[in-house]
Amino acid sequence: MSGLNFAQQEAVNYLHGPCLVLAGAGSGKTRVITMKIGRLIQTGLAPKSIAAITFTNKAASEMRERAQHLIGKQAKDVAVCTFHALGVRLMREDGAVLGLKPQFSILDANDVVGIIKDAAGGTTDAATARIWQWTISKWKNMGLSSAEALAVAADDNERIIAKVMERYEERLTAYQSVDFDDLIGMPLRLLRDHPEVREKWQKTLNHVLVDEYQDTNATQYELLKLLVGERGRFTAVGDDDQSIYGWRGATLDNLKKLPVDYATLKVIKLEQNYRSTSAILRAANNVIQPNPKLYPKTLFSELGEGEPVRVVDADSEEHEAERAVARIQSLRETSQHKEWRSFAVLYRANHMAKPFEKALRRANIPYKVSGGTGFFDRAEIRDLCSWLRLWVNNDDDPAFLRAITTPKRGIGHTTLGKLGEYSSSYKLSLFAALFSSSLAALMPERAMAQLLEFGRYINDLEYRARRTIGAEDSKAFLLEWLKEIGYEQHLLDSEDSEKVGAARWGNVLDFIDWMSQRSGGVIDDASGANIPSPTKSLLEVVQTVSLLSTISEREKDQDVVTLSTLHASKGLEWPHVMLIGVNEGLLPFKLEDDNGRQKVVSAETTQRLEEERRLMYVGITRAQRTLAVSWTKRRKKGREMVAAMPSRFIAEMGLDKTTAKEDPREKLRALRAEFAKRAEASASAAKSQA
Ligand code: ATP
Ligand code: MG
DSSP states (O other), X not given: OTTOOHHHHHHHHOOSSOEEEEEOTTSSHHHHHHHHHHHHHHTTOOXXXXXXXXXXXXXXXXXXHHHHHHHGGGGGGSXXXXXXXXXXXXXXXXXXXXXXXXXXXXXXXXXXXXXHHHHTTTOSOHHHHHHHHHHHHHHHHXXXXXXXXXXXXXXXXXXXXXXXXXXXXXXXXXXXXXXXXXXXXXXXHHHHHOHHHHHHHHHHOXXXXXXXXXXXXXXXXXXXXXXXXXXXXXXXXXXXXXXXXXXXXXXXXXXXXXXXHOTTOEEEEEOXXXXXXXXXXXXXXXXXXXXXXXXXXXXXXXXXXXXXXEEEEESSHHHHHHHHHXXXXXXXXXXXXXXXXGEEEEESSGGGGHHHHHHHHHTTOOEEEESSOOGGGSHHHHHXXXXXXXXXXXXXXXXXXXXXXXXXXSOOHHHHHHHHHHHHHTTOXXXXXXXXXXXXXXXXXXXXXXXXXXXHHHHHHHXXXXXXXXXHHHHHHHHHHHHHHTHHHHHHHHSSSHHHHHHHHXXXXXXXXXXHHHHTTEEEOTTSOEEEOOOOBHHHHHHTHHHHTTHHHHGGGSOOEEEEEXXXXXXXXXXXXXXXXXXXXXXXXXXXXXTSOBOOOOHHHHHHHHHHHHHHHHHHTTXXXXXXXXXXXXXXXXXXXXXXXXXXXXXXXXXXXXXXXOOHHHHHHHHHHHHHHHHHHHHHHHHHHO
């Protein structure tokens, strides 16, 4: 119990009923969850019967580590994961009740867009398909079936989308695949409609803990309710001021409903912030102040006043990046924090990282971009990895589905649906099923021929890869294969803009280079150094491909500056934080129309503004020791530079204007001059002594 204040201890010790910890940023909510896992185990609960739900995989791995540190090996058996990962577990174990085989595939956003395009009869472009995906996802998050969606559709356009949704869902069933929303929706149906499954899980899980509760959506609420049953043994922690996923269906109703649905709910508030200095906390409290309050809250810090929050204005994005880099360098020289990992640069939208990456590279400062997509997460690389995985493991069904449909080879969903049914009734992988003789009786001749052709092609690739050795041959072979499947054309066709298609093809070529180098007896280790190793066959290289996606996870221990979106920074903390691009139109994000006129203030825009304000609050409260907020006087708009305004949130921070401005480059120059002087003085002192 050491390292917890009284209110935190109360939350940790409240074991047998529903408990809600409602408190502002940095007040130790996540710490409560971690400690409570330990406490529950201490009281004799089996680690297996505890589930702790976090918002991201990254947060889950951090919490798992912290819990292990606290209670040792036992922590490994606690299910520390996201709602989605818990959903996967439920469905792997009991999805058969819903007609799903245990090795069902999980589709990513790009797969989904492809299937939606296909379900719409190929009449839509990718951009429209993405918008439709959005609507379908919204409906699914509201727990609606396609028939129900059709009933609530607001206009003709929505009715069309609801019809597409119906065909989309049919395809998913046929492919034995689920999308991201299904990972919540299907377990919900599973528990709701099947009492025996529900009882099993309520017995299995004795206590459920939920972090970042303010960002759960309606289906997650229902899922939690079914999981904990009437006993209601759960601990939810959250902060209504940090709810930033309303646009994705998260709802504060989940906070309001708790005391109604659980009469014995214990509500605990935490008031001390252990993260930030008073100066930073004051700016945060000021910014969030105009928002309506769900629960009154006060936060204080005992870490002292600290450095004033800085406002930096820059002429352009490049200039802004330069100043940020100068600030990092100068803080590194003057503060106690000598590690790059003490610094974070946070922004509203992914694309804003570009100039900062450039400036950091130029200054030789190591960094990572989180919250964006890593190289191995890119759709084109995942496409290729699916093919490669299939060469190595023919029974990898998700890889099979992705490869056989990317690029399209005229094998439609009806054929794949039949193959899926056949394979699950005979408990075969899709690949094995396609070679079994009784399948032919169920399939039209042409479809059967196409399937066999694909199967033989995979076997052929495997054979050729086994015999390909050395960088040059590997590269030639990989390029030949891409040509055979028409991958470059596929990329160009699937993107609305040729430029994007070409850029994605560029990534493919990088990947091919990297793969063939490994076959040529050179592997690059994490540090980027090239280490010679014995030459390998291409197939051996491919066999390690499934490990590749774990490479990006290693990044977390590296001593690097973090570049992150505000959304992805939730729950994290750094000694020194810079919020950049704090301009009207970016943060708050576009509240005006394309002509720059303020949109009519409606309930919706007010709500959006409030969510943007919470986003600013999240950003400010990531900082422990220093915070700088920067904006640019001009920004690029297309090819032009246009005048830009500081965000209203800067004024709302209520800083003292006389002390807040600074030019870090000047400070750095002065510092360097000072250091040079001192070095000279000590050198001459040493000389005279000698
Ligand atoms: P957020 O709302 O941003 O998710 P949080 O409420 O989850 O924040 P934590 O991340 O748990 O807050 O804690 C913030 C910081 O304060 C962490 O560095 C944590 O280790 C520290 N901390 C929490 N409680 C205490 C305590 N009682 N004594 C000392 N330090 C604490
Ligand atoms: Mg937290």
